[in-house]
Amino acid sequence: MNTHNSLKVVILDRDGVINRDSDDFIKSADEWHPIPGSLEAIARLSHAGYRVVVATNQSGIARGLFTIETLNGIHQKLHDQLARVGGQIDFIGFCPHGPDDGCECRKPKPGLFHQIGSRLNISLRGVPAIGDSLRDLLAAHEAGATPILVRSGKGRNTEQALEKKSGFDTIPVFDDLSGAVDALLT
Numbered sequence: 001m002n003t004h005n006s007l008k009v010v011i012l013d014r015d016g017v018i019n020r021d022s023d024d025f026i027k028s029a030d031e032w033h034p035i036p037g038s039l040e041a042i043a044r045l046s047h048a049g050y051r052v053v054v055a056t057n058q059s060g061i062a063r064g065l066f067t068i069e070t071l072n073g074i075h076q077k078l079h080d081q082l083a084r085v086g087g088q089i090d091f092i093g094f095c096p097h098g099p100d101d102g103c104e105c106r107k108p109k110p111g112l113f114h115q116i117g118s119r120l121n122i123s124l125r126g127v128p129a130i131g132d133s134l135r136d137l138l139a140a141h142e143a144g145a146t147p148i149l150v151r152s153g154k155g156r157n158t159e160q161a162l163e164k165k166s167g168f169d170t171i172p173v174f175d176d177l178s179g180a181v182d183a184l185l186t
Contacts (some may be wrong), residue, residue: 008049009127010184011109011116011145014056014092016132016153017177018042018078025060026069031111035152037178043087048185051120053093055112055129055139062098071096091119108135113143130180134158136173151178 015021020033045052060066075092082088093112095105104111116123129140132153140147149155149162149171162168174180 003073007051007120007122008122009053009122010045010141011124011129012042012052012089012177013126013131013133013136013175014054014078016155017130017150018054021132021153023066025063025117026074027060028065029073032074032077034081035176037176039082039085039087040079041176041178041181042089043085044181044185046087051090052088052092053090053116053120055107055116055136056094057107057135058094058096058099059098059106061096062101063081068096091116093119107133108138108142108145108157110139113139113145115145128180128184130177132158134161134165137162137168141168147171148180149173150176150180 012018014128015026016131018034018038022031026032042052058071061068061071079089094117095103095112097103097106124143124145127145128148129145130148130150131137132150132155137147137149149158151159151173159173162171174183
């Protein structure tokens with residue numbers, strides 16, 4: 001495995017970072033709505049030579065709320081809308097398990113991040129990982145990536161929780177994906 005990245009990679013959470021989140025889960029393509037500016041931000045990353053990958057917990061599958069086929073339809077809508085603005089996502093890694101399944105791929109565990117590193121044959125050291133929840137940040141940190149918080153989705157609550165969590169007070173915080181991408185590209 002490469003210890004220095006020749007590839008520029010960014011890892012994104014999905015719900016609350018790219019699209020609007022829902023406490024009732026995003027269960028169909030009709031329920032999937034991008035956060036304003038998020039698709040354009042991904043397009044800017046693509047144009048700047050970044051490979052954009054997604055790491056997302058999708059326990060709705062284990063809970064019987066939707067199927068893998070439905071999830072594929074949601075992701076096809078994401079890919080289609082992103083293509084219209086000139087962006088692309090190289091890979092979407094997802095954990096289909098429930099919170100009590102004890103898997104290694106469900107964030108806050110780093111398994112999904114390790115899968116991404118293996119698939120791209122890179123070290124995740126220093127790779128920006130943008131999320132809106134504490135579990136996103138913990139998984140990124142554990143995998144050696146650089147956690148970045150956005151206030152969209154659950155991010156405002158997460159930001160308040162970070163103030164009490166030792167060692168996480170230096171994580172960069174941005175209003176949304178567009179703001180985080182502005183900072184990455186300057």
